[in-house]
Amino acid sequence: MKKNNAGKKILWFCWGASFLLFIFFHFLNRQKFIWAAWGEASNDTFGTKVAPAGDVNGDGFADAAVWSPGHGNAAGKVYVFLGSIHGLSKTPAWAVQGEGPRDQYGHSFGTVGDVNGDGFGDFIAAAQGFDNSKAKDVGKAYLYLGSPQGLSATPVWTKTGESAFELLGDCSGPAGDVNQDGLNDVVVGAYGFDHFRGMAYVFYGAKNGGLSPAPGWTAYGENKDDWFGYSVASSGDIRGDGFPGVVIGGKQHPKDKMERVGKVYVYYGSKKGLSKTPSWTASGETEGELFGWRALPSGDIKGDGHNGLIVSGYMYGNQIKHYIGKVCVYFSTSEGLSKDASWTMEGESSNSLFGYTIASGDFNHDGFSDVMVGAPGYQQNRGKIYLFLGSAKGLPEIPSWTMMGETADERFGSYLAKAGDVNGDGYPDVLVGAPDNSEKGDKTGKVYLLYGGKNGKLGEFPR
Ligand SMILES: [Ca+2]
Numbered sequence: 001m002k003k004n005n006a007g008k009k010i011l012w013f014c015w016g017a018s019f020l021l022f023i024f025f026h027f028l029n030r031q032k033f034i035w036a037a038w039g040e041a042s043n044d045t046f047g048t049k050v051a052p053a054g055d056v057n058g059d060g061f062a063d064a065a066v067w068s069p070g071h072g073n074a075a076g077k078v079y080v081f082l083g084s085i086h087g088l089s090k091t092p093a094w095a096v097q098g099e100g101p102r103d104q105y106g107h108s109f110g111t112v113g114d115v116n117g118d119g120f121g122d123f124i125a126a127a128q129g130f131d132n133s134k135a136k137d138v139g140k141a142y143l144y145l146g147s148p149q150g151l152s153a154t155p156v157w158t159k160t161g162e163s164a165f166e167l168l169g170d171c172s173g174p175a176g177d178v179n180q181d182g183l184n185d186v187v188v189g190a191y192g193f194d195h196f197r198g199m200a201y202v203f204y205g206a207k208n209g210g211l212s213p214a215p216g217w218t219a220y221g222e223n224k225d226d227w228f229g230y231s232v233a234s235s236g237d238i239r240g241d242g243f244p245g246v247v248i249g250g251k252q253h254p255k256d257k258m259e260r261v262g263k264v265y266v267y268y269g270s271k272k273g274l275s276k277t278p279s280w281t282a283s284g285e286t287e288g289e290l291f292g293w294r295a296l297p298s299g300d301i302k303g304d305g306h307n308g309l310i311v312s313g314y315m316y317g318n319q320i321k322h323y324i325g326k327v328c329v330y331f332s333t334s335e336g337l338s339k340d341a342s343w344t345m346e347g348e349s350s351n352s353l354f355g356y357t358i359a360s361g362d363f364n365h366d367g368f369s370d371v372m373v374g375a376p377g378y379q380q381n382r383g384k385i386y387l388f389l390g391s392a393k394g395l396p397e398i399p400s401w402t403m404m405g406e407t408a409d410e411r412f413g414s415y416l417a418k419a420g421d422v423n424g425d426g427y428p429d430v431l432v433g434a435p436d437n438s439e440k441g442d443k444t445g446k447v448y449l450l451y452g453g454k455n456g457k458l459g460e461f462p463r
């Protein structure tokens with residue numbers, strides 16, 4: 001009888017312990033992705049791109065934006081979710097659809113900083129497939145102003161491409177304050193200009209009207225079919241002189257007799273404004289690698305006070321493995337960027353498309369900027385993301401942290417963005433798109449928010 005009771009106690013203890021463990025792991029698992037959002041309809045592919053929205057309502061919390069290219073017969077739709085002490089809002093506070101089918105409104109979008117100097121973050125969205133009355137695919141960019149109520153419903157400024165297939169606004173984003181007037185400026189690409197030679201514009205911030213009606217700076221590709229302007233971004237302050245530059249990619253630029261090798265061009269800033277000719281360039285190595293598909297400032301990875309540049313070519317491969325993808329980081333000194341890449345990382349396996357997206361930020365808040373890379377093709381399009389933590393030694397040869405997609409074929413990591421600190425705990429948070437996720441219908445798409453943390457394990461220890 002006594003023995004029996006003891007046996008029962010042990011049994012109950014085991015039951016209790018396993019139940020608690022179950023709850024514990026269930027909780028951990030549930031908490032892994034504390035915020036997620038889905039597209040509205042099948043084939044929306046919500047999360048094809050994600051971007052920081054800045055702080056559009058001036059409440060001190062970063063806001064976040066997501067694109068559904070397939071929505072409304074490919075009119076495209078952009079959504080903005082507001083940050084708060086509880087993290088991102090469940091439903092979007094702002095959502096705008098393209099004017100017509102196949103506009104691809106949102107092909108580029110995101111914060112441009114405060115362009116009119118009223119203290120509220122402003123926002124650009126562009127539709128590379130916009131047709132005007134005379135020509136197809138001229139493209140159109142739209143600027144929306146922030147306010148205490150959030151983003152304006154209608155744009156305060158627009159710029160329409162002039163010629164057919166100019167595709168203005170395929171890429172656009174903040175340029176920093178390149179003309180040093182205290183207002184942030186904007187860079188816009190038009191890769192279809194002049195038979196895909198491509199060009200890039202910088203529009204200056206303006207107290208009235210948001211942005212200058214005419215561009216303050218323009219640059220052009222070297223040859224037809226270069227696709228110059230397919231990627232555009234601020235390069236940050238490369239030489240540590242206080243003047244930001246811009247980086248423009250021409251992913252189809254040839255080299256010797258090889259096609260689509262790709263090339264990136266950096267134009268340094270100075271007292272006189274942006275350089276008119278490229279200050280620094282770098283090219284890919286192999287045919288078809290699309291070097292410069294993405295190019296972004298890396299921030300200060302080594303903590304030496306100098307910013308660098310991240311460039312990717314997601315179609316890079318070698319004799320054995322095809323389309324593994326490649327990411328290069330260039331460090332800088334007061335002279336400018338290094339001639340050769342300071343750090344190069346290739347994808348793990350064929351078709352992984354490593355470098356399809358890149359992002360930077362100090363995700364563990366240790367003073368060294370870190371690099372994130374997405375490989376949406378990894379494991380038959382399940383997808384995988386990688387974090388490389390910066391330190392005084394530079395970047396590591398093996399990733400500091402990785403995460404795979406939840407479901408097969410979701411293309412997790414098709415796009416990554418530092419959302420900023422959406423919950424105000426001091427760590428920047430990361431948006432990850434999985435546009436082919438089919439939980440809510442075929443390719444409806446899903447976006448995850450991963451919280452930054454001091455150990456550099458994104459999303460696993462949310463607060
Ligand atoms: Ca906010």
Ligand SMILES: [Ca+2]
Pocket residue numbers: 113114115116117118119120121122145146
């Ligand atoms: Ca503003």
Ligand SMILES: [Ca+2]
Pocket residue numbers: 176177178179180181182183184185204205
């Ligand atoms: Ca300015």
Ligand SMILES: [Ca+2]
Pocket residue numbers: 361362363364365366367368369370389390
């Ligand atoms: Ca760091």
